[in-house]
Amino acid sequence: QAHAKINLSLDVLHKRRDGYHHLCMIMQEISLHDEVHLKLIPEPGIRLTTNAGFLPVDEGNIAWKAAEKLARGAGVSLERQGVAIHIDKQIPVAAGLAGGSADAAAVLKGLNALWRLGLSLEELQLISLPLGADIPYCLMGGTALAEGIGERLTPLTLAKPFWVVLVKPPVSVSTREVYEALNINAIEERPDTLALITALAQSDSAAMAAAMANVLETVTVPLVPEIGQLKRRLLAFNATASLMSGSGPTVFGLFKDQEKARSAGEKLKRLYREVHVVHTLRR
Numbered sequence: 001q002a003h004a005k006i007n008l009s010l011d012v013l014h015k016r017r018d019g020y021h022h023l024c025m026i027m028q029e030i031s032l033h034d035e036v037h038l039k040l041i042p043e044p045g046i047r048l049t050t051n052a053g054f055l056p057v058d059e060g061n062i063a064w065k066a067a068e069k070l071a072r073g074a075g076v077s078l079e080r081q082g083v084a085i086h087i088d089k090q091i092p093v094a095a096g097l098a099g100g101s102a103d104a105a106a107v108l109k110g111l112n113a114l115w116r117l118g119l120s121l122e123e124l125q126l127i128s129l130p131l132g133a134d135i136p137y138c139l140m141g142g143t144a145l146a147e148g149i150g151e152r153l154t155p156l157t158l159a160k161p162f163w164v165v166l167v168k169p170p171v172s173v174s175t176r177e178v179y180e181a182l183n184i185n186a187i188e189e190r191p192d193t194l195a196l197i198t199a200l201a202q203s204d205s206a207a208m209a210a211a212m213a214n215v216l217e218t219v220t221v222p223l224v225p226e227i228g229q230l231k232r233r234l235l236a237f238n239a240t241a242s243l244m245s246g247s248g249p250t251v252f253g254l255f256k257d258q259e260k261a262r263s264a265g266e267k268l269k270r271l272y273r274e275v276h277v278v279h280t281l282r283r
Contacts, residue, residue: 001033002102003141003281004091005134006164006245006252008200009191010214012184020133020149021179024193026156026200029141030164031278034099035088036063036106040114044079052089063087065131066104067111073127074117083111092274094172096246098134105138125151142283143200145193159203161280163261165234168250168274169226178247181219189213205256209241220248227251237264 008026015021041047048057048064059065063085071078085107091099108124111117119127121139128135133150143158191213199207221227227244230251234242238260239253255261258279265277 002036002087002091002099002106002138003029004032004097004099004102005029005137006097006166006250007214007243008143008208009193009196009212009243010216010246011190011193012179012182012187012215014184016149021182022148023146023150025146025150026191026193026196027137027144027146028158029143029281029283030166031281032091032097032166032276034091034103034106036103036110037084037086037088038107038110038114039084041082041084043082045082046078047082047084048087049085050087050089052087052093055087055089055093061103062100062131063103063107066107066128066135069131070108070111070115070117070127074115074119076115076117083114092166092168092250094174095168095250095274096173096175096244096248097166097250098138098246101132101134102138104128104131104135108135108139125153140283141281143280145197155283156197157201158280158282159201160256161282162240163255163258164276164278164280165237165239165253165255165261165265165268166245166250166274166276166278167230167234167252167268167272169224169230170273171224171226171249173220173224173248175247178216178219182216183218187215187218190215205240205254208254212241212243214244214246216247217244220244224249233268234264237267239264 234253
């Protein structure tokens with residue numbers, strides 16, 4: 001299973017000389033997931049299939065790249081024995097949920113086992129980082145503080161699980177374009193990361209809501225005003241907090257009560273095609 005993530009907070013501190021942004025964010029694994037099936041095959045190379053016709057099935061897919069990079073780094077010959085990868089896609093794409101990164105992480109974990117490489121989590125994270133900044137987190141999962149470009153990870157305590165209602169408006173957003181358009185000097189509302197860490201450990205919903213923020217909303221909400229409307233709607237439907245995940249456009253609401261989450265989900269399904277009622281995961 002390749003699990004999606006949401007951002008309980010996302011702060012951009014400054015732009016680095018290499019063009020990347022220095023981030024400080026809290027990531028949360030959720031139960032929504034793709035299924036990644038791996039099989040060693042006698043034919044050489046990588047054979048990738050998926051239930052989603054719009055996904056690339058060659059080196060344009062990050063899961064393919066992960067298999068190729070791991071094979072090269074571990075000295076595994078794909079000419080002698082190939083690998084078949086099938087991705088059953090359930091996580092919305094270009095949605096701020098790290099679906100591609102989660103698939104790549106699942107491929108790395110699965111092939112580490114199939115090829116009997118015995119690589120540690122840290123070694124897999126090091127291999128994965130050049131492929132995508134979210135992959136090291138997706139390999140680890142749970143609740144974590146992510147710093148740097150996302151590679152410096154600190155596990156956090158989530159005292160009580162939450163139900164999560166995810167809504168993806170019918171648009172896609174380019175992460176690169178959002179970051180390029182971000183004016184760091186114009187950000188007025190930032191998350192209170194330390195307060196949020198404490199609130200998560202104490203299961204203080206009100207303190208969580210007060211501390212949560214995503215600075216990328218300053219770019220994405222003007223592009224997709226529906227995001228702001230969705231946040232207000234989720235709060236009106238009894239969410240304790242609502243935020244855009246990643247660079248968007250997916251919006252989520254946190255609920256302490258499963259019935260309230262399901263009720264909100266049913267109402268939103270009348271308006272949107274991609275609505276998921278899921279829950280947080282702890283590792």
